[in-house]
Amino acid sequence: MRTRVTAILVAHRGGEWLDQTIAGIAAQTRAPAAIIAVNNGGSDAVAAQLRDSGAEVVVGLSSRVSFGQAVQQGVQASPVSGDPSDEWIWLLSEDSCPEPEALEFILNRVQRAPSVVVAGPKIVDWDHPDRIIELGQSLTRYGSRWTLRRQELDQQQYDHMQDVLGVGPVGMLVRRDIWEQLGGFDPALAVYDDGLDFSVRARLAGHRVEVAPDSRVRFAQSGVAGPRIDRKRSVMRQAHRQARTAHLHRRISYAPAPVAFFEWLGLPLYAVFRVLWSLIREQPGYIVGEVAAAARTFFTPHAILASRRRIRQQSTVGWPALRQLRTDPKSVRTARMIDREAILASTGRQRKELHFISTGGLAVLVAATVIAVALTWWTFAYTSLTGGDLAPLSSLGELWENTRVIDGVPADPFTWVLALLGSLTFWNPSQIVVVLMIVAIPVTALGGWIWAAQLTDSNAGRALTGLGFAVSPVLLGSIHGGHLPTLVLTMVLPWLLLAATRCRESWSWAGTASLLAAVALAAAPVLIPAALILLIVGLFTSVRGIGRVLTTAIVPLVLFAPKIVTSLMNGRPLDLLLDPGITSPFVPATPWHMLLGFPTFGLEGWAAILDTVGLGGPPATLLVGVLMLPLALLALLGLFTGRIAVTLLSALLGGLGMLTALASSQLELSTVGHESVALWTGSGLAVYWLALLSLAAVGAGTLRRAAAPVVSVALIAAIVAVLPVAGKLVVNDTPFRSGTAQMPALVQAAGETDPTARTLVLTAVDAHSVRAELVTGTGLRLDQIRTAATSPTETASDREVAALVAGLASAGGADMAEALAQQHVAHVLLRTGGDDGERAELQRVFDQHGSLASAGTTEQGLLWRVVGVDTASEATGDSAASLGGTSLSGQTIWVVQLAVLLGMLLLALPTGEVTWRPERRKRPSRKARRAASASVVPATVGPAAADSSAVDPAPAATDPAPVATDPASADPGSADPAPPSAPNETPGTPEGGAR
Numbered sequence: 001m002r003t004r005v006t007a008i009l010v011a012h013r014g015g016e017w018l019d020q021t022i023a024g025i026a027a028q029t030r031a032p033a034a035i036i037a038v039n040n041g042g043s044d045a046v047a048a049q050l051r052d053s054g055a056e057v058v059v060g061l062s063s064r065v066s067f068g069q070a071v072q073q074g075v076q077a078s079p080v081s082g083d084p085s086d087e088w089i090w091l092l093s094e095d096s097c098p099e100p101e102a103l104e105f106i107l108n109r110v111q112r113a114p115s116v117v118v119a120g121p122k123i124v125d126w127d128h129p130d131r132i133i134e135l136g137q138s139l140t141r142y143g144s145r146w147t148l149r150r151q152e153l154d155q156q157q158y159d160h161m162q163d164v165l166g167v168g169p170v171g172m173l174v175r176r177d178i179w180e181q182l183g184g185f186d187p188a189l190a191v192y193d194d195g196l197d198f199s200v201r202a203r204l205a206g207h208r209v210e211v212a213p214d215s216r217v218r219f220a221q222s223g224v225a226g227p228r229i230d231r232k233r234s235v236m237r238q239a240h241r242q243a244r245t246a247h248l249h250r251r252i253s254y255a256p257a258p259v260a261f262f263e264w265l266g267l268p269l270y271a272v273f274r275v276l277w278s279l280i281r282e283q284p285g286y287i288v289g290e291v292a293a294a295a296r297t298f299f300t301p302h303a304i305l306a307s308r309r310r311i312r313q314q315s316t317v318g319w320p321a322l323r324q325l326r327t328d329p330k331s332v333r334t335a336r337m338i339d340r341e342a343i344l345a346s347t348g349r350q351r352k353e354l355h356f357i358s359t360g361g362l363a364v365l366v367a368a369t370v371i372a373v374a375l376t377w378w379t380f381a382y383t384s385l386t387g388g389d390l391a392p393l394s395s396l397g398e399l400w401e402n403t404r405v406i407d408g409v410p411a412d413p414f415t416w417v418l419a420l421l422g423s424l425t426f427w428n429p430s431q432i433v434v435v436l437m438i439v440a441i442p443v444t445a446l447g448g449w450i451w452a453a454q455l456t457d458s459n460a461g462r463a464l465t466g467l468g469f470a471v472s473p474v475l476l477g478s479i480h481g482g483h484l485p486t487l488v489l490t491m492v493l494p495w496l497l498l499a500a501t502r503c504r505e506s507w508s509w510a511g512t513a514s515l516l517a518a519v520a521l522a523a524a525p526v527l528i529p530a531a532l533i534l535l536i537v538g539l540f541t542s543v544r545g546i547g548r549v550l551t552t553a554i555v556p557l558v559l560f561a562p563k564i565v566t567s568l569m570n571g572r573p574l575d576l577l578l579d580p581g582i583t584s585p586f587v588p589a590t591p592w593h594m595l596l597g598f599p600t601f602g603l604e605g606w607a608a609i610l611d612t613v614g615l616g617g618p619p620a621t622l623l624v625g626v627l628m629l630p631l632a633l634l635a636l637l638g639l640f641t642g643r644i645a646v647t648l649l650s651a652l653l654g655g656l657g658m659l660t661a662l663a664s665s666q667l668e669l670s671t672v673g674h675e676s677v678a679l680w681t682g683s684g685l686a687v688y689w690l691a692l693l694s695l696a697a698v699g700a701g702t703l704r705r706a707a708a709p710v711v712s713v714a715l716i717a718a719i720v721a722v723l724p725v726a727g728k729l730v731v732n733d734t735p736f737r738s739g740t741a742q743m744p745a746l747v748q749a750a751g752e753t754d755p756t757a758r759t760l761v762l763t764a765v766d767a768h769s770v771r772a773e774l775v776t777g778t779g780l781r782l783d784q785i786r787t788a789a790t791s792p793t794e795t796a797s798d799r800e801v802a803a804l805v806a807g808l809a810s811a812g813g814a815d816m817a818e819a820l821a822q823q824h825v826a827h828v829l830l831r832t833g834g835d836d837g838e839r840a841e842l843q844r845v846f847d848q849h850g851s852l853a854s855a856g857t858t859e860q861g862l863l864w865r866v867v868g869v870d871t872a873s874e875a876t877g878d879s880a881a882s883l884g885g886t887s888l889s890g891q892t893i894w895v896v897q898l899a900v901l902l903g904m905l906l907l908a909l910p911t912g913e914v915t916w917r918p919e920r921r922k923r924p925s926r927k928a929r930r931a932a933s934a935s936v937v938p939a940t941v942g943p944a945a946a947d948s949s950a951v952d953p954a955p956a957a958t959d960p961a962p963v964a965t966d967p968a969s970a971d972p973g974s975a976d977p978a979p980p981s982a983p984n985e986t987p988g989t990p991e992g993g994a995r
Contacts (some may be wrong), residue, residue: 068185120167397651605724
């Protein structure tokens with residue numbers, strides 16, 4: 001018996017790759033008996049190249065068809081010589097150059113085992129022949145194509161492999177009678193899975209499929225056979241669409257009839273699911289491909305029926321016989337994990353392990369937790385807090401309602417933060433305020449440690465940043481004063497810097513940075529100018545990632561948009577910078593105190609302590625300065641010894657933070673009573689303090705073994721510097737009390753019955769000076785405050801309140817019952833404290849006023865009830881007018897804001913996906929072409945060579961029974977740590993970062 005081989009060469013573009021492939025065929029140690037060339041819609045130049053190749057027949061096709069159809073045309077043009085079972089066809093494309101012994105080795109394989117009817121070579125990269133592109137194919141449990149041995153270094157480690165489920169079309173050697181019996185490749189699989197599907201049908205017909213690892217074929221993947229693999233995103237998306245179409249077609253074609261029908265019927269739903277999955281995996285570029293693949297499969301049921309008929313006609317062994325050749329899920333997971341790590345390593349994005357426990361992260365977290373418990377133990381008994389700058393939150397429904405534009409007044413972006421936080425404790429939204437007071441220190445310490453881990457490998461330096469930021473004067477002072485926005489800012493700031501510095505890597509990091517930036521700026525609007533400067537710097541330093549950098553500004557811009565418009569329309573653009581929440585008077589620190597990290601004058605108690613011993617002012621500043629000196633020296637060391645990028649970023653952050661704090665102390669945009677109040681300086685100092693600690697951490701890293709003692713001294717000194725405020729927290733010397741005691745019990749009950757009822761709250765500031773405010777319902781709620789509704793100038797509402805107070809404070813004045821009823825005032829509360837003389841005078845007048853009836857002394861102060869008019873009935877109509885909802889435009893704004901938030905949250909979800917993009921492939925130069933032509937040994941091809949290619953089968957090889965190779969022993973899907981040549985289901989993924 002003599003074996004005859006006919007090579008089918010398909011070409012489309014021609015050129016230098018085709019020249020090398022022709023030379024490779026001519027150099028074979030066992031030359032094919034004949035070459036049938038197919039010009040697959042190529043130009044006349046391609047036809048001329050093929051005619052000069054020595055091919056017996058050149059088949060010209062007027063238009064381009066699939067590789068399988070082109071091969072079929074070539075087979076039909078090849079005359080049958082002798083027994084078809086002794087003739088083999090060898091499938092090649094213009095971009096697949098066989099090595100000189102490729103045909104000899106693959107022939108040896110099939111001759112030793114007559115049951116093998118299909119064999120495939122080892123496909124290696126055209127430019128890097130030491131890398132394996134493919135060595136057989138398989139199917140996963142759910143029918144996805146699985147490429148075996150992809151992109152590994154070829155060290156002959158798999159030269160023992162034999163049985164596989166399938167092989168690719170390039171270099172495939174198939175017996176001619178089997179080709180004709182199975183009808184060639186499925187026309188419905190034009191690009192992907194044609195060779196795999198043919199191999200599966202051969203297996204179902206009772207034949208064997210093998211790989212010949214010692215037969216090597218270089219492959220350029222230009223799209224003549226199989227998909228085109230290129231760096232261009234448009235090419236990657238096209239390949240993804242083709243892969244998904246082939247996958248859906250095969251899945252339905254291989255399924256049992258009832259299952260196949262319902263799978264086909266559910267394709268539209270499946271397309272919707274895949275679209276959502278593409279969004280979750282941050283692959284929006286694949287959405288069109290997913291829809292197109294599902295639609296094409298759904299509207300070509302005849303192709304599915306033809307494929308099922310083709311499988312059924314030749315199937316003799318059934319699908320259970322193929323089970324051992326399929327790749328098990330564990331191997332798939334392992335290979336994908338290896339691929340992911342290999343891609344990260346090859347692209348330089350593999351992050352070093354933090355070793356959280358061994359490098360001190362856990363110890364820092366535990367220490368911060370102990371500090372937090374020691375300082376905030378008194379909060380454990382509360383479910384809500386009021387006092388200082390704190391107030392309870394509304395119910396969950398009202399909390400979200402207050403994020404809308406109401407009566408043309410936009411909500412502060414911080415209201416969104418409160419709504420999200422309050423939803424975590426939905427049964428009692430006010431409890432989240434207590435939780436934040438407790439967890440602020442450990443969360444800040446953890447964030448500081450994680451951020452420092454990106455800057456230095458020094459355990460001491462990381463601990464310094466984590467604990468130093470957790471016990472900073474800004475954070476402890478904010479806890480003592482109840483400045484909730486600053487607590488949120490300090491907790492978010494390290495994570496924001498981490499996400500912002502990595503936003504170029506993936507859309508996930510960009511989405512995360514956008515959300516965190518919105519939270520930080522909502523808590524501290526005064527940082528908006530600094531954020532804009534950092535955004536501009538980011539744009540100029542990352543031209544290639546400019547889209548992701550710009551994405552970080554989307555959520556802040558959308559949340560602040562209503563307030564920006566309102567501020568501009570009111571002619572007060574600086575109102576955009578107003579601090580959210582309750583505004584309390586404070587004395588800003590001096591520039592020297594700010595350099596030491598203290599936001600308020602007095603160094604958080606040091607000035608008062610030294611005043612008691614006859615010292616104060618400069619001595620207090622000098623003492624705290626000495627305590628902060630070790631930290632400053634470490635920061636100075638880090639400034640001169642750290643990496644340029646780190647030092648420049650830290651210096652920029654520190655400078656912007658300090659400038660923001662200094663500017664805040666000079667901007668008095670709001671008033672409390674007759675006092676003008678500056679913007680809170682702690683926001684800028686939080687940024688400054690973190691930048692200082694970052695430089696100090698870098699400086700500690702340069703000290704090596706001396707870092708631990710130096711850092712210990714710096715930390716102890718920093719803790720001593722905040723001892724006065726820490727001592728107040730330890731002994732519960734704070735202005736807080738339970739949120740249920742915000743108003744007297746009688747007022748609370750009246751407010752629950754009639755939420756529109758108001759209380760006129762008075763505080764005797766000094767002689768002939770009273771501070772007045774109207775409180776609605778059960779008391780002020782933090783989420784109800786809208787800075788857009790405040791005005792530094794006197795308003796009509798202020799004059800009305802002043803008239804009420806003047807009327808009530810006038811002895812023997814007119815009856816004020818009707819005026820009080822018009823303002824829905826049901827109670828008058830005279831708070832304890834203030835000027836005792838003025839308070840006593842007001843009490844005497846109110847007791848004699850005919851419109852007021854004393855309700856007794858409460859914990860909050862003296863209370864009177866307004867008599868004479870029923871305010872509840874009159875308040876009802878006004879309630880509908882004032883709280884009856886938002887305008888259509890306000891509703892639209894809220895829906896848009898919510899949609900953007902949800903979309904960005906979806907973008908920020910960690911997917912674990914990584915990006916692989918093939919390197920640029922260049923066609924060989926003329927010089928390389930001449931060198932390749934000179935390196936091959938020409939051989940005669942044609943009838944004269946037929947006898948030399950007719951090879952007798954190898955002697956006496958016993959044909960083993962068709963036993964499938966165990967996937968575990970063959971390690972299908974394993975990979976060396978190198979970037980994969982082609983993914984298993986799709987040709988690549990759009991850029992997305994691993995989280």
